[in-house]
Amino acid sequence: MSDSDTAAQAGLLRKLRSRLNKGDSWLTRDLGTLFSADKLTPDALEEIETRLLLADAGIDATEWLMTRLQNEVNAGRVRNPQQLRAALKKSLIELLAPIAKPLVMPAFIKPFILFVAGVNGVGKTTTIGKLAARYKSEGKRVLLAAGDTFRAAAVQQLQTWADRSGVPLLSQGEGADSASVIFDAVQSAKSRDFDLVIADTAGRLHTQAHLMDELRKIKRVVQKHDPYAPHEVLLVVDATTGGNALTQAIQFHEAIGLTGLVITKLDGTAKGGILLAIARRLALPVRFIGLGEALDDLQVFDAEAYADALIGE
Numbered sequence: 001m002s003d004s005d006t007a008a009q010a011g012l013l014r015k016l017r018s019r020l021n022k023g024d025s026w027l028t029r030d031l032g033t034l035f036s037a038d039k040l041t042p043d044a045l046e047e048i049e050t051r052l053l054l055a056d057a058g059i060d061a062t063e064w065l066m067t068r069l070q071n072e073v074n075a076g077r078v079r080n081p082q083q084l085r086a087a088l089k090k091s092l093i094e095l096l097a098p099i100a101k102p103l104v105m106p107a108f109i110k111p112f113i114l115f116v117a118g119v120n121g122v123g124k125t126t127t128i129g130k131l132a133a134r135y136k137s138e139g140k141r142v143l144l145a146a147g148d149t150f151r152a153a154a155v156q157q158l159q160t161w162a163d164r165s166g167v168p169l170l171s172q173g174e175g176a177d178s179a180s181v182i183f184d185a186v187q188s189a190k191s192r193d194f195d196l197v198i199a200d201t202a203g204r205l206h207t208q209a210h211l212m213d214e215l216r217k218i219k220r221v222v223q224k225h226d227p228y229a230p231h232e233v234l235l236v237v238d239a240t241t242g243g244n245a246l247t248q249a250i251q252f253h254e255a256i257g258l259t260g261l262v263i264t265k266l267d268g269t270a271k272g273g274i275l276l277a278i279a280r281r282l283a284l285p286v287r288f289i290g291l292g293e294a295l296d297d298l299q300v301f302d303a304e305a306y307a308d309a310l311i312g313e
C-alpha cells in the first residue's frame, strides 16, 4: 500500500469511528470502565452481553459472541480487561468477515444493472445519490432510472440527487410503469455506452404483495435485455429501526432474491448491533454502510474497520 493509500485508509477509519456514536461506540460506551479497569470483574461478560442485546445484536449473535468469550476466559487466555477487549474484537471480526464482501463490477458486464430496493424512509434515494457519485468518481458512466414512480416527490428527490452527483436521470413522470422506465433506461444505457444503470424501485411497504410482484416484473422485463440482469439487487435498510431492518431483509430476500445490503444511518444510532444480527441470521453481503447525509457519507463495509471502530482504541 502506498503512503497516500494508507493515509486515505486512516481517514476512512477516523470518520467511521467518529460517526459510530460520535467517537464513542454503542458497544463500549458503558463499558469504558470495564476495559480500563485493572482487573477483570466477575460481571464483565454479563455487561458485554447486556450491551449487545441493547444494541439489537439479537440473541443468536449475542450467544455466539458470548460463548466465544466465555471459552477464552475458561481456557485462561483472557485474564484481564485488555485481553477481553482483544478477544471481543477478534470475535467481532470473525462474525462480520463473511458478510463484508464489496460489490464487484466486472468490466465485461456492460451496462452493469443495479437495482435498489427498500421501504420508504430508509435512505434509498440518498444512497442512490451516494452510489452514483462514488462510481462516477471512479470514472464510470452512470445512468439513474427513476423506477419509483408511485410518488411524484420520489422522482423529484432523485432528480435532486442526480444533479448533486452530476449524473443523468431517466424518468417518465408520475404513475408511469416502473418496469417500462427501467427497461428504457437499460436500452438507452446500451445505445449510449453507459457502464452502470442504477435503478430506483418502488418503495411501498414490503408487506404488500403487489410491491413484490412489481419487483419481480421489473426483473423479468430487464432480463429481455440481459438474461443475467439485474447483476446486483441491493436492499437499503435503516439501522435505527433495529430488528425491523432484519425482518425487511429476510422478506425482500425471500421475495426477490437480494445480492447485497446497504445499512444506513449508522451514525449516532445505538442500534448498530443490527449488523451482528444480520451476520448471524442472513448470509447476505453488506456492501456499504451509510454514515451521514452528505454525498461522501457512504463507506464500503469492512469488518476489521467496523470492529475497530466499535471497540475503540
Ligand SMILES: Nc1nc2c(ncn2[C@@H]2O[C@H](COP(=O)(O)OP(=O)(O)OP(=O)(O)O)[C@@H](O)[C@H]2O)c(=O)[nH]1
Pocket: 118, 119, 120, 121, 122, 123, 124, 125, 126, 127, 154, 157, 203, 264, 265, 266, 267, 289, 290, 291, 292, 293, 297
Ligand atoms: N444520519 C443519516 N441520515 C441519513 C442517512 N441516509 C439517509 N439519511 C436521511 O434519511 C432521510 C430519508 O432519506 P431518503 O433517501 O429520502 O429515504 P427514502 O428511502 O428514499 O425515502 P422516501 O423518500 O420517503 O421514499 C433523509 O433525511 C436523509 O437525509 C445516513 O446514512 N445517515
